[in-house]
Amino acid sequence: MIISIATGPWLPVPAVQGGAIPRLWQGLAEEFANRGHQVRILCRSYPGQPQTETINGVEYIRRGGLPQSTNIRLDLIKDLLYALLIFPTLPRADILVINDFWLPVFAALRPSSGQIVVNAARFPKGQYRLYTKVACFAAVSQAVKEAIAQEYPLLIPRIKVIPNPIDTSIFFPATSSKFANQEKVILYVGRIHPEKGIHLLVDAFLILAQQISTVKLRIIGPQQENQGGGGDKYLRSLKLQAEKLNIEFLEPIFDVDKLAEAYRQADIFCYPSLAEKGESFGVAPLEAMASGLVPVVSDLPCFRDFIESGKTGYFFNHKNTDAAKNLSATLVSAILNWETTTKMGAKAVQKAQEFSYQQIANAYLSNFEQLLTITK
Structure with missing residues (x-):
């Protein structure tokens, strides 16, 4: 052809x-x-x-x-x-x-x-x-x-x-076990835009950090408007919101091998998108799954094509006024029940191979x- x-x-x-x-x-x-x-x-x-x-x-x-x-x-x-x-x-x-x-x-x-x-x-x-x-x-x-x-x-x-x-030859799990890691790294990869719910994630992390001190949030992605971001003003508001919290904002990674390594250096992936009519699939959560990370995502229909609740990932209710608490509780459960989360990570890798x-x-x-x- x-x-x-x-x-x-x-x-x-x-x-x-x-x-x-x-x-x-x-x-x-x-x-x-x-x-x-x-x-x-x-x-x-x-x-x-x-x-x-x-x-x-x-x-x-x-x-x-x-x-x-x-x-x-x-x-x-x-x-x-x-x-x-x-x-x-x-x-x-x-x-x-x-x-x-x-x-x-x-x-x-x-x-x-x-x-x-x-x-x-x-x-x-x-x-x-x-x-x-x-x-x-x-x-x-x-x-x-x-x-x-x-x-x-x-x-x-x-x-x-x-x-x-997704490229499963590049996105694959870390060879070493993360079970003994004291600090758990929660990762977000994607556009730094309000519709992605990053402000909600920061609010949830504030609640989470009061319960578990050995946790870090890492946010990677573009904020420039010509790259789909929410602009410098939104990024500044997030950094002000994250002040004194163990949160780091990193520049977008366009090199796919380096991006895959960033996934492997994390423990949990969180994608709290609020885009009811903008989120059509969600490549980043699937790349995270291929890298051995359990995804925690908002309850959008598109994610259900490849995430099964309690088996290959977690959903949280993002639609009500307690959305930050819902997300925080889901993350806490994933961290405190780490043996279960680790087993789910293995199943997530298997599911990702279908894509x-x-x-x-x-x-x-x-x-x-x-x-x-x-x-x-």
Whole structure:
């Protein structure tokens, strides 16, 4: 097969600014290429990256690109301009995977670019009514599938759940046991943004630290708005909130090997997202699971695709006024019942193996073959 993958105008590929989507599509593209398929990634231009190059069997074609802002309407206009620039140059292919808002609309005007597969990695906001020519919607979670189906029921036969993958060759558990570690490190990795509930995590840690003194909270991620963060003001408010607590804020880690090591240096992973309609899957908790960490997450439907309460992770009720107490109590239980948590960590590793690049590539390629069979 000839497979094109269009990743949109915002982040470069390979990822040098972070971003789970560019990283996972690079990995899947390389897996497709390893199996003998001709694969290209159509991505934004970025300083230091050539307009065209081939890496690990994948051809990169870079054109256009714009910085993302916090203004959704402005970004939709930017994305429209990007789609208008890109679609006339779409190369001939059998399959065209798109992770972008406007491009699926215009790509349909170039049938030679291939059967269109939309990587539905976000909750719908009315745009799916525009995608009448799309062959398949690859929803990253059951929650996203149900949201698309509710918005536009006619698309139900074309929706498949194909989750995001992780690189299990990089994200794996530490070889040494952490059972004897006196200080337990709670880790958060992700955007430093209010919708991620980091202020709630700091509030919970304040309660936790009064019960268990040998505990540290480590927060890693970007706060810059052009990288999806909440800005310097939000970070300053968090640091003021965390004053005199054993909390450290670290710069984002874009090197995937160093990021994996950061997971292995922690004991528990916490992802207290409050984004009811923004959290579509959650790659970071899954990477943590692959690294042997038990995830503690908010009670959002998307996490239930890979976390089973009390077996591979913990959920806490994030919706009421006692959310910080609920989170703190969950963390306390995980730490004080460390033998149980350690056993859960082993099960979490096993579960994460189901989301390897190899497994998810199988699902995509099977879907691509079905689409091409239908059109013959």
